[in-house]
């Protein structure tokens with residue numbers, strides 16, 4: 001074993017102090033002074049030294065935060081002072097009752113009573129024991145008298161100091177600190193996503209997740225959960241006296257503990273009430289869950305006078321926020337059709353109050369979500385609502401099942417218009433394919449009339465809404481059957497001049513070119529670029545409508561998803577009727593030959609016309625986007641992968657695998673100079 005000299009000992013000590021300090025700056029104060037890389041270097045150096053001199057490893061070394069070998073079971077820990085619970089108030093009256101009792105029992109005038117007001121963190125209560133400034137034991141609250149020894153697990157929580165800071169405060173011999181270990185909302189979201197992927201049951205809320213993570217026999221699992229903590233008070237203390245809660249809080253801050261910035265000293269009950277409103281308003285924007293505020297008599301002497309009941313003190317109360325989760329039953333599942341045609345399953349609930357609001361519906365998002373959570377009609381479920389967010393079903397309470405629950409079958413026809421419902425293979429949502437579906441009508445008509453579509457100048461969303469609500473426009477073709485008289489008689493804020501302008505714009509749009517007409521139809525996955533491709537390839541709308549999925553997908557740039565949605569669109573009876581109506585109204589269904597003359601697409605033939613290019617590696621004179629745009633402007637196409645249909649692969653600096661793909665397939669390659677020549681630069 002290598003001999004340990006004084007210098008090494010000192011070095012190790014120094015590294016630990018530095019790491020602890022940077023850890024405090026990063027996790028507690030959220031204001032690091034060194035880069036992550038610098039921190040890692042210090043950490044690695046310490047790990048190396050400790051590997052070399054294992055006898056110098058101490059339990060409070062920052063290297064001990066990463067988790068230890070699994071335990072067989074937890075030891076029990078008797079709390080030297082019981083960890084009491086809190087009486088609850090759910091209304092302002094109940095808070096006033098608490099205040100009145102404090103006044104009566106203390107015999108003091110109102111002006112002499114001070115309270116601290118603190119957030120009530122929703123996690124797992126723990127006790128942390130420090131002997132001469134070193135973290136020696138951490139335990140759960142358990143039944144308040146006896147908890148479990150979770151020291152190794154709590155060492156993985158970065159906001160819990162392994163060693164106390166002594167720069168600003170002197171150390172007591174023994175210090176028991178109490179607080180709450182929590183999981184942030186964002187961390188829970190990440191964890192649940194991961195668990196979903198692995199087919200593991202999800203945690204219903206951050207509290208369960210924190211409790212489940214702290215009570216792990218394998219501290220490496222706890223370490224992977226990235227828990228955090230807030231402390232709010234002390235248990236037994238030897239070698240230091242405090243006279244108020246507020247002084248205690250300040251002291252704990254100085255020792256390096258993580259405390260809420262929102263702890264406040266209140267001089268009156270009104271200040272407490274203001275504080276409650278302020279924290280309630282902030283609640284949803286915080287990344288951690290709060291379930292209320294805690295109000296404590298500030299003066300410890302007075303606390304002693306007020307005393308304790310068997311399980312809770314008379315000097316404190318928890319004023320709870322309205323709960324954001326409740327259990328209720330799913331009476332039925334319906335499907336809602338949004339403006340873009342997306343079908344959203346909605347649970348119809350036995351109504352229940354959540355977050356202070358009565359709710360009777362909750363979104364189920366989509367079919368996959370229903371299957372994943374195994375949600376059935378008749379199930380008892382946990383529902384959640386936060387702020388303005390739409391209520392959702394968190395999980396099914398499976399042990400409440402009676403066997404009478406029914407599985408939900410997703411409809412294959414739109415519940416509003418009866419058109420076919422499709423679910424694109426790589427999407428989670430189902431969509432209605434009906435062009436005249438009333439649920440989607442306003443959005444579809446607005447798309448139809450938009451600049452990229454038929455370009456009906458002056459016909460804004462407000463007018464379209466009115467027309468649909470009045471029932472004078474039931475599909476996009478109806479626009480062409482409107483008259484000035486119609487508009488003047490029925491619409492609000494419509495004058496003769498405006499009506500005339502609108503009708504003129506509508507009539508003018510009958511001459512739109514083919515790409516605009518195709519885009520206006522609002523076929524799913526067909527944007528402006530795809531509309532141009534379709535116009536160029538199929539030359540007329542009638543011809544496009546005749547194509548099979550295979551015909552469509554044989555065209556470069558049209559994949560199976562686009563192919564399918566084009567096919568479905570033209571094979572929907574309702575859509576066919578609307579197309580007929582458009583034709584009858586005098587909308588020109590232009591041929592591609594007319595298209596060039598409209599000046600939308602360059603008819604000039606260039607060396608790039610109809611050629612397909614793939615780009616690989618970096619170019620000196622163009623960004624990727626510039627090169628792509630140049631190719632397209634000159635009539636070429638750009639694809640992201642090499643196939644037999646590729647005409648040229650443009651090879652820049654540090655090319656990727658596309659170069660070897662080209663060589664394998666015998667596709668022509670050109671360098672930047674060759675490309676520049678081709679485009680005449």
Ligand code: IVH
Nearest residue numbers: 084085086118119120121125180232294313
């Ligand atoms: S003081 C006797 N302060 O609430 C006073 N508790 O019912 C004991 N809690 O699980 C607790 N935030 O961990 C106090 N700011 C806060 C708190 C808080 C959360 C939890 C506590 C325990 C429960 C007490």
